[in-house]
Amino acid sequence: MVTVSKLVGMKRQDIKNVLLLLQEFVVTYRDNKVKINYQSRPVILFLATLVATAGFGIFFTLKNILTKYNEYLLNTKLNRPSLIRQSSTILKNGSREIFIPKGKNKVTRIIIPKPNLDQYAADKYLYKNFYINQQLIQQSPKGIIFNSKFLNQLSIIWRILIPKFYSRNTSLLLSQCFFLILRTWLSLLVAKLDGQIVKNLIAANGKKFSRDLIYWLLIAFPASYTNAAIKYLDNRLSLGFRTNLTRYIHDMYLDKKMSYYKVNLNNSNSIENIDQYITQDISKFCDSLSGLFSSMGKPFIDLIFFSVYLRDNLGTGAIIGIFTNYFITAVLLKQSTPPFGKLSSKRTHLEGQFFNQQLNLMNNCEEIGFYKGSLIEKVKLKEKFRGLMNHVNNEINITLNYGVIEDYVLKYTWSAWGYVFAGLPVFLDEIWPKQVPDQSDKSLSQIQRVDERKNMRQFIINKRLMLSLADAGSRLMYSIKDVNQLTGHTDRVFNLLTQLHKVHSPRYDFGSKFGYSDIHGTIQNNYAKGIRLEHFSVIIPSIDGGEGIPLISDITIDIKDNNKNLLILGPNGCGKTSISRIMAGLWPFYHGLLSKPNDDDIFYLPQKTYFTTGNLRDQIIYPFSYNDMLEMGYNDDYLYHILREVKLEYLLKREGNFNVIKEWKDVFSGGEKQRISIARVLFKNPKLVILDESTNAVSTDVEDYLFELLRTKRISFITLSHRPLLMKYHDFILEIKDEQDERSWEFHDLTSVENLKSIDKEINEIEVKLSQTEKWELRKQEIELYLDGKNEGISMEASIELPKDILLSPKR
Numbered sequence: 044m045v046t047v048s049k050l051v052g053m054k055r056q057d058i059k060n061v062l063l064l065l066q067e068f069v070v071t072y073r074d075n076k077v078k079i080n081y082q083s084r085p086v087i088l089f090l091a092t093l094v095a096t097a098g099f100g101i102f103f104t105l106k107n108i109l110t111k112y113n114e115y116l117l118n119t120k121l122n123r124p125s126l127i128r129q130s131s132t133i134l135k136n137g138s139r140e141i142f143i144p145k146g147k148n149k150v151t152r153i154i155i156p157k158p159n160l161d162q163y164a165a166d167k168y169l170y171k172n173f174y175i176n177q178q179l180i181q182q183s184p185k186g187i188i189f190n191s192k193f194l195n196q197l198s199i200i201w202r203i204l205i206p207k208f209y210s211r212n213t214s215l216l217l218s219q220c221f222f223l224i225l226r227t228w229l230s231l232l233v234a235k236l237d238g239q240i241v242k243n244l245i246a247a248n249g250k251k252f253s254r255d256l257i258y259w260l261l262i263a264f265p266a267s268y269t270n271a272a273i274k275y276l277d278n279r280l281s282l283g284f285r286t287n288l289t290r291y292i293h294d295m296y297l298d299k300k301m302s303y304y305k306v307n308l309n310n311s312n313s314i315e316n317i318d319q320y321i322t323q324d325i326s327k328f329c330d331s332l333s334g335l336f337s338s339m340g341k342p343f344i345d346l347i348f349f350s351v352y353l354r355d356n357l358g359t360g361a362i363i364g365i366f367t368n369y370f371i372t373a374v375l376l377k378q379s380t381p382p383f384g385k386l387s388s389k390r391t392h393l394e395g396q397f398f399n400q401q402l403n404l405m406n407n408c409e410e411i412g413f414y415k416g417s418l419i420e421k422v423k424l425k426e427k428f429r430g431l432m433n434h435v436n437n438e439i440n441i442t443l444n445y446g447v448i449e450d451y452v453l454k455y456t457w458s459a460w461g462y463v464f465a466g467l468p469v470f471l472d473e474i475w476p477k478q479v480p481d482q483s484d485k486s487l488s489q490i491q492r493v494d495e496r497k498n499m500r501q502f503i504i505n506k507r508l509m510l511s512l513a514d515a516g517s518r519l520m521y522s523i524k525d526v527n528q529l530t531g532h533t534d535r536v537f538n539l540l541t542q543l544h545k546v547h548s549p550r551y552d553f554g555s556k557f558g559y560s561d562i563h564g565t566i567q568n569n570y571a572k573g574i575r576l577e578h579f580s581v582i583i584p585s586i587d588g589g590e591g592i593p594l595i596s597d598i599t600i601d602i603k604d605n606n607k608n609l610l611i612l613g614p615n616g617c618g619k620t621s622i623s624r625i626m627a628g629l630w631p632f633y634h635g636l637l638s639k640p641n642d643d644d645i646f647y648l649p650q651k652t653y654f655t656t657g658n659l660r661d662q663i664i665y666p667f668s669y670n671d672m673l674e675m676g677y678n679d680d681y682l683y684h685i686l687r688e689v690k691l692e693y694l695l696k697r698e699g700n701f702n703v704i705k706e707w708k709d710v711f712s713g714g715e716k717q718r719i720s721i722a723r724v725l726f727k728n729p730k731l732v733i734l735d736e737s738t739n740a741v742s743t744d745v746e747d748y749l750f751e752l753l754r755t756k757r758i759s760f761i762t763l764s765h766r767p768l769l770m771k772y773h774d775f776i777l778e779i780k781d782e783q784d785e786r787s788w789e790f791h792d793l794t795s796v797e798n799l800k801s802i803d804k805e806i807n808e809i810e811v812k813l814s815q816t817e818k819w820e821l822r823k824q825e826i827e828l829y830l831d832g833k834n835e836g837i838s839m840e841a842s843i844e845l846p847k848d849i850l851l852s853p854k855r
């Protein structure tokens with residue numbers, strides 16, 4: 044005993060007291076059985092949680108069984124091939140039902156909701172009005188009492204996150220509120236139980252101590268359940284928000300109005316690194332918004348509950364004191380809070396730039412390799428990385444300073460303040476004892492002991508609640524940082540949505556405003572006769588909106604036969620591709636009339652062939668999917684037939700099958716790329732195809748063959764080229780000329796006999812010139828060999844080209 048007491052540094056009397064206490068406890072426990080009240084809150088809560096868990100378990104198991112059964116029906120009872128053939132059905136409500144292969148010989152059903160185009164048109168005005176209002180507020184001389192840009196932005200985005208009251212996200216949000224309130228109520232019960240246990244311990248009441256310990260363990264079950272549920276709902280809510288936002292953006296970004304092109308063009312509305320906005324920014328925004336509900340909701344509800352409870356124990360004055368302290372420190376902290384929102388939004392921007400530079404290197408590695416451009420690429424990468432690192436460094440430093448102030452104030456001063464108020468009733472009781480009932484029959488020591496226990500219980504409860512209150516207050520203060528960051532994310536997401544709404548407008552003029560006053564051109568679709576341009580002007584859209592540089596003006600042509608072919612001929616940079624950009628709706632059409640066939644009947648082949656991610660089949664059928672192909676009634680044999688037609692059948696032999704996945708843009712040669720493009724035309728089989736220098740990389744005999752192929756397939760073509768030799772495949776020519784700083788155009792009808800003759804003459808002249816060039820090349824080589832001493836004799840024609848002194852001088 045002595046050694047033990049020495050070891051722990053206790054007095055002998057203390058040890059004796061503890062042992063006596065333990066003895067008392069054991070005796071009480073043995074003599075009285077522990078009585079559990081089955082109607083007490085901990086028991087009811089425990090049982091309720093058990094029932095709820097079992098209920099949810101049964102519900103989700105049944106749901107899973109039902110889903111599996113439906114899939115079983117889908118894959119067995121119904122005939123799979125015919126199912127895939129009807130793979131993309133439009134349902135009654137306008138949604139698309141698609142079946143996606145899942146594993147071997149299995150499909151799964153997916154419903155894609157119908158995009159609500161009216162909603163985008165209506166929403167556009169919210170974004171427009173927001174900017175108008177902001178401008179008005181800035182101009183307003185008196186200023187507005189309360190205007191939060193962040194809350195205004197959030198309220199507009201909110202319509203996307205929770206579009207209607209009866210939605211999945213609403214139920215998630217309501218469940219979140221329920222669990223937050225439940226959690227605070229449980230904390231209150233736990234605090235009371237805590238005080239109760241300490242009181243029992245001091246009173247050495249083993250029976251009550253054991254009973255309360257059992258209650259403690261029972262209440263821990265719903266408490267843990269509640270905490271886990273809050274975290275779970277947080278994640279689910281974030282996912283739900285992200286799904287709604289991404290779907291909304293994709294519907295706008297990737298529809299017929301081609302916002303993805305317009306928003307990526309270099310103008311005042313373009314968004315640098317838009318990929319990052321759609322992937323990372325939206326995810327961060329949703330995470331921080333859903334996280335804010337629990338990070339702010341929890342302490343907020345705690346503050347209300349705990350202060351109501353504490354008011355009863357400590358009095359209104361104490362509560363006012365506590366909140367005054369909170370308010371003053373909150374204001375001070377707010378003053379010293381760095382602009383976390385701006386900092387985090389700048390970091391995201393810099394991360395995006397660095398990422399894009401890496402992506403650029405990855406996508407163009409071959410070209411950079413040929414140029415031996417690794418050094419300059421390294422410098423550029425280093426520059427972007429240094430910019431990012433400088434910013435992150437700066438952010439870390441700012442955060443350190445703020446962290447010190449924040450921790451000192453929130454963690455320590457607030458807790459000290461809490462202790463003061465928790466101790467107040469005890470000290471006040473000492474100074475001004477309350478009137479107590481007559482206890483003359485009890486000894487003084489007995490009364491003192493009861494009072495001590497009561498005080499201790501009350502102190503434990505108050506202390507716990509005070510600390511929880513301080514904790515809630517500090518968490519609320521910490522979440523100022525979260526709110527600041529959310530402000531930054533909200534601003535970026537709002538900016539993305541605004542730009543998308545601008546470019547999504549049907550008459551978008553590339554300007555920064557929601558206006559389109561400069562666009563007066565008329566486009567007539569469904570012009571079955573052929574193609575007609577009237578006072579057609581080609582104008583580069585200005586990067587600030589409206590008309591930019593004019594390229595060609597006032598073209599008027601009318602081709603009234605949809606079986607005839609047109610060649611648009613002109614030097615580099617004269618605006619040939621720009622004509623097709625206007626026809627395809629990529630650029631605005633400022634002046635004139637354009638009559639053309641329906642968009643579905645035209646197929647555009649861009650100058651640079653695009654290769655999609657996927658297998659060999661995907662390259663040929665682009666922009667259709669495999670499901671579309673099956674729906675159209677085609678199979679791989681048909682694709683092989685197309686490959687044979689464009690003389691690429693060896694590709695299939697080389698690659699083995701159509702399912703091979705490769706980085707196709709790096710695999711195909713220049714000529715192969717162009718022949719794959721023609722294969723796409725044959726697969727789509729349109730009425731009209733626009734060929735933009737689509738055959739300049741193939742040999743002349745293959746070019747001949749490909750144009751003939753299109754003719755036999757009765758696919759009309761409009762060719763954009765700078766090579767007059769292509770005239771022979773066409774019936775009309777729109778010739779664009781650059782003459783003394785002036786650009787003019789001429790239209791030639793080659794279907795008339797005289798024109799044909801003159802064209803034949805022109806082609807003959809070109810061919811003569813070409814053969815002369817070949818002869819010159821031969822002679823040059825002969826002279827080179829002669830001068831190098833590798834050729835003894837030299838032909839007559841070549842000797843004419845040589846100056847006499849060289850001819851007569853000794854050989855090198």
Ligand SMILES: Nc1ncnc2c1ncn2[C@@H]1O[C@H](COP(=O)(O)OP(=O)(O)OP(=O)(O)O)[C@@H](O)[C@H]1O
Binds near residue numbers: 618
């Ligand atoms: N987004 C743009 N912003 C500014 N200028 C542009 C833009 N797009 C094209 N241009 C300019 O417009 C002019 C016409 O371009 P276009 O691509 O139509 O020429 P092209 O006749 O097809 O030339 P090529 O035969 O070389 O393909 C060029 O001088 C080009 O630099």
